[in-house]
Amino acid sequence: MELNQKQIGQYIQTRRRAAGLTQQQLSERLHITAQSVSNWERGALLPDTATLPDLAMILNTSVDEILGGGSTAWRTGRRLTVTSMQEAIGCIRRMRELLGSRHFMYRTIVEALDSRMNSSIEAAFSDEAAFDAYTCEALLECLRLGDYVDRDDVQRHISTAGPREYTLHMMDQQGLV
Numbered sequence: 001m002e003l004n005q006k007q008i009g010q011y012i013q014t015r016r017r018a019a020g021l022t023q024q025q026l027s028e029r030l031h032i033t034a035q036s037v038s039n040w041e042r043g044a045l046l047p048d049t050a051t052l053p054d055l056a057m058i059l060n061t062s063v064d065e066i067l068g069g070g071s072t073a074w075r076t077g078r079r080l081t082v083t084s085m086q087e088a089i090g091c092i093r094r095m096r097e098l099l100g101s102r103h104f105m106y107r108t109i110v111e112a113l114d115s116r117m118n119s120s121i122e123a124a125f126s127d128e129a130a131f132d133a134y135t136c137e138a139l140l141e142c143l144r145l146g147d148y149v150d151r152d153d154v155q156r157h158i159s160t161a162g163p164r165e166y167t168l169h170m171m172d173q174q175g176l177v
């Protein structure tokens with residue numbers, strides 16, 4: 001894999017901002033100079049290998065994602081489709097039908113997903129736009145974890161404009177292609 005310093009720098013900057021940190025605050029946490037952080041973000045230098053694990057932890061990402069500039073395409077992950085994600089969500093809906101909405105297995109899955117996704121999967125069961133939004137959030141999380149989703153597949157199979165455009169924008173912004 002060839003390292004793209006510019007892309008790595010942009011990814012570090014995006015993650016730093018998402019964490020609500022200034023360059024100065026990040027540098028203090030890493031015990032380096034703010035100029036070093038600036039050099040990374042401009043693509044002039046790469047972080048020292050000894051700094052990468054702490055940088056990844058602070059930015060809530062991985063060393064792999066930093067070195068890939070946010071891109072997960074170079075990793076060997078699963079190839080997910082919008083249809084497969086929608087079918088998986090449908091299986092959870094089917095579990096509710098089979099076991100009931102109060103069954104411990106169903107409740108455990110729903111509560112874990114709602115907590116992780118910061119959203120309500122049950123809302124997605126009754127509204128097409130909410131279903132598309134939930135599908136997109138799930139796909140973005142899978143992308144962040146190293147899976148691959150084709151942007152043309154998102155374009156073709158997510159009918160609600162808002163979630164579709166947001167997902168494509170986030171894929172572009174994070175280099176998740």
